[in-house]
Each structure stands twice: as C-alpha cells, then as structure tokens.
Amino acid sequence: MKYWYNVDTGEVQTDDTKSRGELMMGPYDTEAEARNALASARARTEQWDEQDREWNSRGTSAPEADD
Known part of the structure; x- marks a missing residue:
C-alpha cells in the first residue's frame, strides 16, 4: 500500500482513500x-x-569562443 499527503487538508491518505484532483504529494x-x-x-x-549558492559563488564564466 502507498501513502499520500494531501496538501490542502493536511491528511495522510492511502491509495484507496486518495482524493482526486487535490494537490497530493x-x-x-x-x-x-x-x-x-x-x-x-x-x-x-x-x-x-x-548547492545553487555554492555554484553561483564559484562563478560561471564561459570560455571565450574563437572566431
């Protein structure tokens, strides 16, 4: 059996009780x-x-292209 979290109601639901059309995780x-x-x-x-902050702090300069 699988479980779902209903974001709208805050309830945990099963496959059998899972709401349709609701925002589910x-x-x-x-x-x-x-x-x-x-x-x-x-x-x-x-x-x-x-991870994004670390990536951005390293700089993302692209190598110069040869014409």
Missing part, C-alpha cells in the same frame, strides 16, 4: 514518510538552494 512507502512530506520537501529545497 507522494507516493510514500510509509504513513510516517507521508506525514513528514512537507518537512522533507523543505529540507530538499534548502539543500538545493545551498
């Missing part, structure tokens, strides 16, 4: 993973933002 293997969907997404976004 998942599927997750466990109810606990689904319950923590927003925190997991926030942590991944913060990690990606930090």
